[in-house]
Amino acid sequence: MRSSIFTNMVIALLLPLTPIVMLYAYSNQTSSRVLTEEIVKAKRTQVETFVGQLGQMFAQFDSYQKMLYESTEVRNLAYPDLLGDDLLRFRTLKTVSEEINRLAGYGRWKGVIAVVYPKTGMVIKSNSSLGAVPSVLPDKDGFWNYRTKANDGAYFIETISSPAKIAEGEEVDLTVVAKVDEGEIKSDLSDIKGKGLEDPFLYKPGYSPIYNYTANQALIREILPELQLIEHAGSYKPLLIRLKNGTFQVHMEMIQPLGWYLVDYVRSVKSWRPLSETR
Amino acid sequence: MIGRALHLFAVMVFLTLFTLIGACKGVGPFAAGTPDASEAVSSEGEDGAGVPQTFVTLKMIMPGDESARMREFVDNELNERLKKELNLKLELTYIPWSDYQSKLELALSTGEDYDLFWYGTPFVSDYKTKGYIQPLDMLLQKYGRDLTANIPADNFKLDQIDGKLWAIPSQAFTSAGKFTSVMVRQDLLESVGMKAIRTISDLETFYANMHAVDPSYYGYLETERGQDVLWRELSDRPLTFLDENQMFAVNENTGELVNYLESDLYQKVAHVRQRWAVMGLIDKNLVGNLAANIDQENAGKLLFRVGAVSRAMENLQTAQNADAAARLREYYLSPDKPKYIAAPSNEAYMIPAKARHPERAMRFMNWILQSKEHYNFIIYGIEGKDYRIENGKIKLLTNDQLMYEWMWRNKKYFMAPESVDDSVVQDMMQNDDNAKISRIFGFHFDQEPVKKEYAKLLAVYNEKFVPINIGIVSYEKQYDSAIAALKKAGYDKVWAELQKQYAAFRASQPSHAGQEE
Numbered sequence: 001m002r003s004s005i006f007t008n009m010v011i012a013l014l015l016p017l018t019p020i021v022m023l024y025a026y027s028n029q030t031s032s033r034v035l036t037e038e039i040v041k042a043k044r045t046q047v048e049t050f051v052g053q054l055g056q057m058f059a060q061f062d063s064y065q066k067m068l069y070e071s072t073e074v075r076n077l078a079y080p081d082l083l084g085d086d087l088l089r090f091r092t093l094k095t096v097s098e099e100i101n102r103l104a105g106y107g108r109w110k111g112v113i114a115v116v117y118p119k120t121g122m123v124i125k126s127n128s129s130l131g132a133v134p135s136v137l138p139d140k141d142g143f144w145n146y147r148t149k150a151n152d153g154a155y156f157i158e159t160i161s162s163p164a165k166i167a168e169g170e171e172v173d174l175t176v177v178a179k180v181d182e183g184e185i186k187s188d189l190s191d192i193k194g195k196g197l198e199d200p201f202l203y204k205p206g207y208s209p210i211y212n213y214t215a216n217q218a219l220i221r222e223i224l225p226e227l228q229l230i231e232h233a234g235s236y237k238p239l240l241i242r243l244k245n246g247t248f249q250v251h252m253e254m255i256q257p258l259g260w261y262l263v264d265y266v267r268s269v270k271s272w273r274p275l276s277e278t279r
Numbered sequence: 280m281i282g283r284a285l286h287l288f289a290v291m292v293f294l295t296l297f298t299l300i301g302a303c304k305g306v307g308p309f310a311a312g313t314p315d316a317s318e319a320v321s322s323e324g325e326d327g328a329g330v331p332q333t334f335v336t337l338k339m340i341m342p343g344d345e346s347a348r349m350r351e352f353v354d355n356e357l358n359e360r361l362k363k364e365l366n367l368k369l370e371l372t373y374i375p376w377s378d379y380q381s382k383l384e385l386a387l388s389t390g391e392d393y394d395l396f397w398y399g400t401p402f403v404s405d406y407k408t409k410g411y412i413q414p415l416d417m418l419l420q421k422y423g424r425d426l427t428a429n430i431p432a433d434n435f436k437l438d439q440i441d442g443k444l445w446a447i448p449s450q451a452f453t454s455a456g457k458f459t460s461v462m463v464r465q466d467l468l469e470s471v472g473m474k475a476i477r478t479i480s481d482l483e484t485f486y487a488n489m490h491a492v493d494p495s496y497y498g499y500l501e502t503e504r505g506q507d508v509l510w511r512e513l514s515d516r517p518l519t520f521l522d523e524n525q526m527f528a529v530n531e532n533t534g535e536l537v538n539y540l541e542s543d544l545y546q547k548v549a550h551v552r553q554r555w556a557v558m559g560l561i562d563k564n565l566v567g568n569l570a571a572n573i574d575q576e577n578a579g580k581l582l583f584r585v586g587a588v589s590r591a592m593e594n595l596q597t598a599q600n601a602d603a604a605a606r607l608r609e610y611y612l613s614p615d616k617p618k619y620i621a622a623p624s625n626e627a628y629m630i631p632a633k634a635r636h637p638e639r640a641m642r643f644m645n646w647i648l649q650s651k652e653h654y655n656f657i658i659y660g661i662e663g664k665d666y667r668i669e670n671g672k673i674k675l676l677t678n679d680q681l682m683y684e685w686m687w688r689n690k691k692y693f694m695a696p697e698s699v700d701d702s703v704v705q706d707m708m709q710n711d712d713n714a715k716i717s718r719i720f721g722f723h724f725d726q727e728p729v730k731k732e733y734a735k736l737l738a739v740y741n742e743k744f745v746p747i748n749i750g751i752v753s754y755e756k757q758y759d760s761a762i763a764a765l766k767k768a769g770y771d772k773v774w775a776e777l778q779k780q781y782a783a784f785r786a787s788q789p790s791h792a793g794q795e796e
Binding site: 086087089090091093094097098101102104110120122123124125126127128129130132153181183186187190213214 | 343344345346347350351354355373375376378382556563564566567568569570571572573574577578600601746749751752
């Protein structure tokens with residue numbers, strides 16, 4: 001009889017509690033999922049925003065390069081006979097020089113724009129540093145190429161020539177060059193690191209990453225093999241990478257004009273685990 | 280009784296609260312001091328060590344191209360330190376030399392939110408007139424103690440207009456005859472059997488001899504300035520340019536203004552320049568292409584350029600990067616003629632009218648001159664990594680330039696680079712010996728009354744006179760039409776206004792002992 005009363009009391013207590021516990025569990029799971037999704041979305045937005053900015057910068061240089069390529073003054077300087085008069089030559093040279101400086105100075109991005117006239121040896125450029133334009137240009141015209149040279153440092157470069165240079169050794173009258181030093185990218189990676197991203201870097205399989213100035217390079221080197229695997233799998237969704245010192249949520253997005261990826265990683269907390277796992 | 284006690288208690292509470300509030304606000308009998316003029320400057324909250332509490336980004340414009348090491352230094356060591364000591368992040372925007380003026384003025388006129396920039400002293404008056412910059416008296420008084428302690432008081436007079444200070448004359452060093460000397464590749468000069476430069480003919484011989492040995496060398500860098508280098512030989516009157524655009528001058532003997540473009544002297548200078556263009560000393564392929572011009576200098580192909588008292592020291596690092604054997608030296612043509620101090624500091628740091636953090640800009644400048652350690656840090660970088668001190672001289676360990684040394688050169692902190700010959704350092708240190716103060720010291724032409732005419736004048740000058748100045752168009756062919764166009768643009772009106780303002784300036788000056796009137 002006594003146990004029957006106890007059992008009844010327990011049942012009476014458990015009956016109303018059960019839906020409350022179930023509701024709590026459901027609510028907690030939903031909140032955790034929503035929170036995780038929001039964090040992922042926010043991080044994704046930050047990555048996409050910066051990728052957009054970088055892409056826009058390179059696209060802007062593309063358009064400046066094409067504008068110069070189409071300029072009558074730029075082309076006339078390739079043919080000295082057209083500019084027989086010293087004054088006309090001076091004015092044309094000055095116009096092109098000023099135009100290049102104007103274009104290179106727009107916005108806060110700093111790159112080098114130049115026109116090289118191989119037959120006369122003349123170079124008109126937006127930056128007066130000796131190594132601003134590499135002494136040897138790419139063999140063929142092309143979009144943004146990443147180059148590392150012992151004397152010139154590392155940089156992205158694209159060239160367009162007249163007539164078009166489609167094979168090595170072809171002679172051209174002029175080449176319009178756009179170049180962005182790796183240092184500019186590093187500087188901006190460092191800048192966005194303080195504005196929301198954790199430890200961003202640029203990466204392309206087969207190349208050394210471009211780090212921000214205070215990057216945890218040892219950790220990034222551990223992450224890199226996983227990124228290669230992911231790239232081979234063709235998936236660029238946020239993902240989790242488990243390493244011996246923790247689990248990391250990784251975001252990566254391609255900067256279209258470059259073919260490089262902006263990568264950022266965040267140390268994962270338990271509630272993020274339900275995301276896709278790589279191992 | 281109880282009622283009176285409560286009343287008394289209420290009055291006491293009121294008085295206590297009043298006193299406390301007064302003390303907190305700094306007014307009333309418990310105020311820390313009496314209000315003074317500096318209170319016109321908004322105060323920043325500081326911690327116990329005097330570091331401002333709010334973290335800000337200080338945006339500064341610099342001329343030239345940022346070196347790789349400078350970028351890395353600013354992003355890392357410098358900003359780390361500035362965060363700790365001034366709670367700020369320095370963000371530098373470099374504008375290439377060839378386009379500095381136009382881009383700087385574009386930024387200032389469109390109200391971009393820069394906090395600090397450098398330019399030459401002659402531009403201070405113009406920028407003040409255009410409303411680009413703000414007065415600095417209060418900021419200097421409040422945050423610039425080390426600037427006033429390390430820069431002579433007379434130097435500040437140079438940037439005072441209408442009783443207010445508009446720029447910080449950052450350099451405090453010798454300056455007589457600045458931009459009237461020639462800086463020469465001394466090693467190349469000696470390689471063709473010459474020892475020194477004293478005449479225009481010496482310069483031409485140097486070029487001809489050198490060109491015969493190796494035609495890849497070219498003669499002269501500046502073509503749009505440096506006419507006063509030649510004046511020392513071509514003029515029997517000591518003249519000093521009054522304006523950056525080289526249209527007007529003052530006769531240092533008589534104190535009279537000289538309408539230079541209409542003088543015989545202008546014709547003589549134009550003839551020399553034309554001769555140089557014909558003989559190739561002025562390279563027609565390089566005029567108009569300033570970046571390439573500088574590039575050639577960087578490549579070690581330049582024979583001479585306009586000097587700046589200390590350019591032989593400043594440019595040595597660049598010259599030796601291209602040619603380890605390079606040596607530089609400055610010479611004055613007709614060296615026995617006197618030199619004049621027109622501006623004890625040609626370097627002026629200004630704070631834009633629309634700066635977001637003017638207080639922090641002033642604190643930053645003050646920080647640079649606060650100690651020799653700060654000065655060395657921002658100019659040379661990290662001791663042991665970027666430079667070493669050997670026998671009281673600076674030995675640079677990197678080829679990259681950080682903050683331009685000449686911008687902040689200060690007699691108190693200066694150390695010569697170990698690579699520079701003692702003779703060059705001696706030239707520099709003794710440059711002002713027996714120099715005279717120029718008649719135009721402290722004079723600022725206010726363009727406001729004739730600003731429309733002046734703007735037109737500059738357009739015509741650049742179009743018609745610059746080609747004569749650089750020698751690619753002959754004086755005889757172009758001068759008449761050029762001067763006619765200049766007159767049409769309002770030259771006479773500008774000239775009259777300049778004379779009027781200059782007469783008023785002279786009337787306010789004490790007479791110059793030892794100079795003829």
